[in-house]
Amino acid sequence: MFFRSPKRKKQNNQGQENFTTGLYNSLELNIENIKKILDQPDDLVTRKFAIGENGHTCAIVYIDGLTDTKVINDEIMKNLQIELEEVDKSSVQSDAALLDKLSRQFISISNVKKVKTLDDLSLAILSGDTALFVDGIDQLLLIDTKNWKSRNIEEPVSEGTIRGPRDGFTENIRTNTMLLRRRIRDANLRFKSYQIGRRSRKSLIVSYIDGVVHPNLLKEVNRRLETIDVDDAPESGYIEQWIEDNFLSPFPQMQNTERPDKVAAALTEGKIAIILDGTPFVLIAPATFGSMMHSPEDYYERWMIGSLLRVLRYFAAFLAVFLPALYIALVSYHPGLIPSKLAFSIAATREGLPFPAVIEALLMEITMELLREAGIRLPKPIGQTIGIVGGLVIGEAAVSAGIVSPVMVIIVAVTAIASFSLPSYSFAISIRMLRFGFMIAAAFFGLYGIILAYIMVNIHIVNLKSFGIPYSTPFAPAFKGDWKDLVLRVPITMMNRRPKFLQTEDEKRIDKEDKS
Template identity: 45%
Template sequence: MMVSESLSDSVKSIMDVVGHNHDVVLREIALGSTGRKAAIIYIATLGNAEVINKSLLQPLMQMKAADGDADSDRFKERVIDATIVLTELVEDDSVAVCIRNILTGNTVLIIDQINSYIILSTAHLEGRSIEEPKSESVVRGSREGFVENISTNISLIRQRIKDPTFTMLQYHVGKRTERELVIAFIKDIANDQIVEEVCRRIETVDIDDAGDSGFIEQFIEDNTFSPFPQVMNTERPDRVVNALMEGKVAIILDGTPFVLIVPVTFPMMLYSPEDNNERWMYSSLIRMMRYILAFVSLYLPSLYIAFISFHQGLIPTKLAISITSSREGVPFPTFVEAMMMEITIEILREAAIRLPRPIGQAIGMVGGLVIGQSAVQAGIVSPIMVIVVAVTAISSYTIPIYSGGIAMRLLRFFMMFAASMLGLYGIIMVTLLLLSHIMKLKSFGTNYAGAFVHYHPSNWKDSIIKYPLKWFKERPNLIDPKDKKRAN
């Protein structure tokens, strides 16, 4: 429906849709001595009452009659340009657009005999203050994290990027509950094809309510059945800024503190923002350690099962005797023993996350110690198995991206099944399948394997070993950025 010149008809077209809510406020006023009437509609629980009273109602009700008021267009211009003291306002003639703005906390002004609505930004939404990100802690780096308000999140990025070509495209997603979504990129760096593909996929999102960025992630990823995350989510503005400076694209959704970054490669799951803040020697050492620990978290239980069940001859004699003596009296096969302990660890991990923080920490520490010690004393599992599972769990915590750690935990069980059936041959077969899958997998047209398949010097300077910052003369060639030169 479109706006009507009749004030009562225009008000009725909106109130028929939202008027049943007790917090919807309709205020009809006389515009001073001009002889015209008007109405404002807003939601009391979302609007800023002080701003509405001082910047909207008072100026409108104190208007004086002037020459030319009989002309509706001139009168509307006087209201907008010389009366209302709000900086953010737009005109529209669609009832649907007005209702959407009312439901987001804005105020709609309707003036009699004027065939357009005036939408004013008066939203006052409650939210938490900026805090340190809980899911991506660093020793050296920014302590600011995203919040649930999209305007605050955009400001955190704008404070760090002063580039005039920094571009943001606005969308609305959700059929029932529309949420604002912004696609951010640096126009002079980002590849146009990637930006167009991101926009195309966002436009195809068909959902009632995109409650979190995770909903958007599942709609726009390339391979739904891949265990690897193809879209990165982060709470850290500095990580987003670094990605934008390399030519990547950020997706910001209202109502969530997690911003999405595309395209993504597997090595990015092992990078931390702290790597850019430390000297190259420290960063390279820590990064190599993360690769080793990711390998340990994926393969250690399956290798233990394979050696104990199939390849005992490959174990050194003294170690084999020690393992055999520790397993004496254990009633279960190695695979069952490992599965029991891995599932127990997953249960403790999940319980620690869901419970209140002080209780969760106690459950994680005390539960692991008590259950492990009790299981060993009862002869259900061997001490060496407790050590293997504990080292595996600790290794998985070193992966900086939570979704990357989940992928390793999932694949670990496939490795254990393969090891229990075919030993080392099973592990090798699953590894080959994983490698072939990673080599074929793409994220918005970019190879997921990253620098491991792109033999270009600019890609290897920030891969397993981080080169000195002075050597970074070019941006990574993976996504073919427009501006390939860095300014050091």
């Protein structure tokens, strides 16, 4: 049942240009070829110089802006031109030995390697490395001099908390792996590297804890990543859409987060993190319905507070999906189910309205969605004003014009507040999509339509999988031991086992016997 592969056409990643031509003995030919491959870019720096008393001709090649020029000048050029003693090429047994001598004695950088093909050379230079050529040798040294400008570590914008760490992922993949290593100082923490994109050749890292993660889950994640065949993956959303189980589902089948503490907690549970260079959003697999309702703050507060917050979120999710649909069903088909005084009050506010309840609700919900999107796209100071003031002004104007009832404005406002309470932005969008489906079902069949739509959604959820794990786990299939951390959260001292549905190799989270 678990870790079943989705039905997907097998792809490959062989579409990129592949310069497997070996290097020449001639320095001039090698430099000419790399310039030809890159089409004579203005930011390609080539510096020729001589080393040793015999004047061996050398050259360094790098891309300006991707490298640390201070390191190049102080740790490469200065050592080779000033501090280098005589290197007699005839005294060296082989050309490779000469490169080894330069690497060992005169280049004060730890990450240095030899390459012998144009493919390795072009990719390394475009990644920020510096190439060192020596005339007469068909190999070269690649020296790690990367120094990309990146954003400083800041508080996550999309996942704010009152209590908890304030650092968030950045667009630099090495900064992101550093943030994880700071939190998990385990020798079994693994980072497996990939290159994604036929043209972009971006770095992607799969992170997991060896000895905890299930081998089949890791194998399945790696298999799907190896099928990716795109020109470029500018954001982790491309990766998510490529490797998810069901692209027709409205529910996200992977979590995305800017919070290192959330990723670290997922890794210790036995999940896998996917980190893509160039984006602060890290993917967590697999995902379940329950995990989408959890927030890191649930664990930083005492268990009673964390449990209360989760109950409020589930209630908010119920309101965000069902409240407008229930209003439509009760007003249009089942007014007898409404208490008499409330029914008279609603009828009085709806007197003279030109539209039925469903049109009224759709108009207000669409308007609220437009305001929400406008608030996101506009500059922050203006966006906040548009979102709050715009909603109040339009709602009041609509009531004054006799287009909608005051009750409808209240329902739409409560629904919007409830959807904002959900911790996962992607999951909240799914809830907003379902809301319109339930409203249409209520407009046609009343409460029966809502019940039918609810059954259909449940059938879809129990059949949906995330990397072979049922999306409804641990509700169904039921893993009662995992209910300790589902809707309610028990005290930390009682959460001594990792989630059973992940089938982790190391089940114990706390080294004591499970007395539950």
